[in-house]
Amino acid sequence: MKRLIIASLLFAMPMLSSAQAQPDLESGVGWTMTNLDLEVRIENDDPSMTVEGTMTVRLDIDRSSGPSFALNLSSTAMRWVTLDGPKNSQVQLNEELPGAEAALMANVRLDKAASRGDELDFRFALELTAPAPQLMARTDIALSSWVEAWYPVAITSLDYEQTFTAKTSTVSGTTTLDLPGEWIALSDGELTKREHSNGRTIEVWDLKGKPVARGFAAAQYTAAEREVDGRTIRIYLLNEHVMGVDQLAGLIAESMAAQEARLGPFPFAGYGVAEVPNDIEGWSAASQQTFIMSKSANFDLEHGNLPLWAHEMCHGWWGNTVGTSGPGAKVASESLAQFGVLISVEALEGVDAMVEFLEFSRSGYSRRQCARGYYSFIDQGQDHALATMGNSDLSGGTTHMLADSKGMWMYHMLRRRIGDETFFATLRGLIDEYGGRDMSLDDIRQAFVEAAPDQELEQFFAQWLDRTGAPRIDVAWSTPEAGRVEILLTQQADVDPFELDLVIEIEFEDGSTKRERVGVSGMESVLSVATSSGISVITLDPDRDLLIWRPAYDAPPSVDGVALVAMAPWVDVSVYEGSYFMEAIQETAMVYGGDEDLWVQAGDYLLQLFPIEHHRFKSNMGVVEFQIENGKATGFIVELDSGGNAEGVRVEDEGAK
């Protein structure tokens, strides 16, 4: 089979420059939106989207000559048509926001300055003039994402980078959708009305006072619902899949029940999954605050892709309710969302399946978010100490992967060390304490140290968060005298040794087994065991309590059973089986991806592959074009210089190695 595949790209949304000046009367800042009622009308024959609505803002600084509202985070998709406010106020529409390339502003100047606490009401109309990566109206689907700022966002401070983000578009109110008659929508909040009349569908989604950054997906869906503890799980499918809509709804409902049993009530009115067509460019799955939009390909897995839904659902607690700040913040959001996969897989499939995921991840999910993936980062010199990682790199970047691999393991090891009761009670305590505000990695350390004071957790956290690497331990044994075996554990020589409370399982030649606990510290640890039988096998950490290297982690990844490793003079390219899913919880970044179950690692970038007919450049960060035939990969790695000129290196692979 001949396949021409081009890699997708990472691209960053325009960086917003920040201004630190104090707000003045003309700057339009200092206003907080307290309510927003949206009325969205979708046409599908000649596709269009108009967004009208009313909003209320309150002044939270002493004086202002009027508010400013912004649209559009990633590209100039929505335009202002009208904005009506207080009598005699002047309005300028579709103005620029310095430093935010895509933004279109509405600047309101009142005839008389407002004072702190004043509230103003506005009515507005917007239209979609060009599609954005997660905002579009087509004949078969219309969708919008909270990362696009597709409705007005009040600019609260002059520090635009902080204040004009997906997160600051959170506001309570209702979303009314006026849709083609065959269509239904999935949005945030409680569905309080769905009526079909005059060839149209009218829906009202009510946030019931809870501020949420909104999105929706609308199409001719087949839908299923499940109630879990008063919350509604909604599954919206476009096509038939291995797992039908009812079965998938059941799976995700069980996943939520499992996570609620550990973490407490899910913080939103419901959770949903909406399928979107594979031919939408630029992303594979997009997490909204209370649902996820995911391409058709992500549904075509025998196992139902539980890890993907479980991870995104768990962001409902970590990321969407508890915020993060400070160094290593991804360990306070991403790693905990990833731990949600362990909770769900353990509850639904058993502890062995959880261990399998910890070690090797799973098809349909990022193959690097596991122990094997983490050791590959070490091998490639891309490891970082979790506690010092920044929070700003791209979604598919290394820190994200480290948080979802080693960070997940850190929580797993912590749980095994202090026990389920203390571990989950401490997590629930953190949700209570930090819900609605930011939590730092230090806050997490402190909470666990206080919860388990006799567990030497300062040393545990220092070892797993403040330094790079993870243990590699060789085991050897000898029989210095009859009836006694000496077991020698040797740590890797070129890194500082780890301190571990290690269980080893000894299998004797007579078939009996025995477990011993060894305090490992320093380069070498010796254990003497009385035995009348010889040793056949020694297994380190048989229960997978610890992140330590195991021989299986060195087995090369493969595609169709063939290991593919292509080498170029200036960058290693590895083609793995697996796929990468876009995340948009914290980051204003996207991963260009597709439905091919392949991804490429090129330097620091993870690039998912997808088949397209012709070559297109999406950014200057790099393009990989691959052709895979009979298990051999040939292709190009191309980097564009600042003038847009391509410089490429052709790589040819020998096939299996």
Ligand SMILES: [Zn+2]
């Ligand atoms: Zn995530």
